[in-house]
Amino acid sequence: MPNISLVMIVKDESNHLNTCLESVKEYVNEIIIVDTGSTDHTIEIAKTHGAAVYEYTWTNDFAAARNFALSKSTSDWNLILDADEQVTSWDKDKVNKLLQTDRFIGKINIKSNFKQNNEERYSQIYISRLLPKGAYYSGKIHEQVMSKLPRVELPIDVFHTGYFQTDKSERNLIILKEELSKNPKNAYILYQLARQYKTMNLYQEAAHFFKESYQTADRSEEYFTDLAVNYIYTLVELKQYYPAFEIIDQMNVPLGNSPDYQFVCGIFYMNFVLSDTAKNIDFLPLIERSYLICLALGNQNEREIVLGTGSFLAAYNLGVYYEMFNQKEKAKEFYEISAAYHYLPAKSRLLTL
Structure with a gap:
């Protein structure tokens, strides 16, 4: 059986x-718990679980703190979690078999809840969190694992509540700006800075940094789809439709199989048509087309970033589209698809038809 240490930094x-x-x-x-200055009962709780607790002076550097914590581990493998995360499923047989056969960086599926359009929604992403001894981190914030070992997705699911419950925007901005001053062309830092501004609804600032990141990022990077999708969302918020058109034109082939990309295309075409209906009416069918592609990709099990873009959210938006044109039977069909996922807005619309 492989030995695994849980390695955490907390405050x-x-x-x-x-x-x-x-x-x-x-x-x-x-x-292994490394505490960076708690004034509540964190340390006592850790000790009741038999944790080895170490104190560490915080220096605004997540990688340094994580690497200090990793240095205290005595195991061959290290699981990295934050305190606001919890394991929801773990296939022990499959994971143990993999850990016994090879060295790699293990990626686990982290699901987060967040607010969008006054609704609670969920995103998912595979992140490198199960590390062999010797792997370490780099980056003061949104730190990344530095290793040439292959990345392997593991059957481990984790639920994260932090972004939903707490706002650490100001802290994150300070660290990100410091990192950017040292690496002004780093596409990943630019992307994270853009996302932070978007979270704060500062769309002009977000658009600036999304553009900088988009122009320099390697399209093979795992974060690139999220970068392009959120850049388009930001431009839609700013009603900057023609720059958004350029990105959509460039990304139709590279991101064509992404439900999240097709979904934001549907959002874009809807807003573009409504901005000047008489002038842009020819683009109306592309709204329907985008959401139908979303559903087709969902049926093919293409991976979503935001859950529902390949299923109930796309179906609901199609229902709204058809209802708007008084195609009540079609609207009902897609509201029912959406409602089957227990999506409450779809259930509410069905009651009115």
Whole structure:
């Protein structure tokens, strides 16, 4: 059996830590907790779970803190979690078999909830979090694992609540700007800075940094789809339709199989048509086309970033589209598809038809 240490950095996490540790205790052999200055009951909670606790002076550098924590591990493998995360599923047999056969960087599926259009929605992304001994981090914020080992997706699911419950925007901006001053052409830092501004609804600033990142990013990078999609969303918010058109024209082939990309295309065409209906009416069919492609991609199990872009969210938007043109039977058909996923807005629309 492979030995696995849970390795965490924490500060004032008494509201979350117990749930996190309870969710993972059966999968790990050792718990390493590095505390960066808690004033609540975080350390006491960690010790009740048998954790080895180390104090660390915070220096606004996540990678440095994580690497210090990793140095305290005695295991061959290290699982990295934050206190506001909890393991929801873990296929022990498959994971153990993989860990016994090779060295690699293990990616786990992290699902997060967030607010959009006054609704709670969910995103998912595979992130490198199960590391062999010797792997380390770089980057003061949104730190990345530095290793030439292959990345392998593992059957481990984690739920993250942090972005939904807390706002760490100002802290993140300070660190990101410091990193950017040292690496002004780093596409990943530019992308993270753009996302941070978008989260704060500062769309002009977000668009600036999305553009800088988009122009320099390697399109093979895992974050590129999210970069392009959020850049288009930002331009739509700013009603900058023609720059958005350019990106859509460039990305139709590279991102054509992404439900999230097709979904934002539907959002774009809807807003573009409504901005000047008489002038842009010829683009109306592209709204329907985009959402139908979303559903087709969902049926092919193409991976979503935001859950529902290949299923209930696309179906709901199609229902709205058909209802707008008084095609009530078609509207009902797609509202029913959406409602089958327990999407409440679709259920509400069905009651009115």
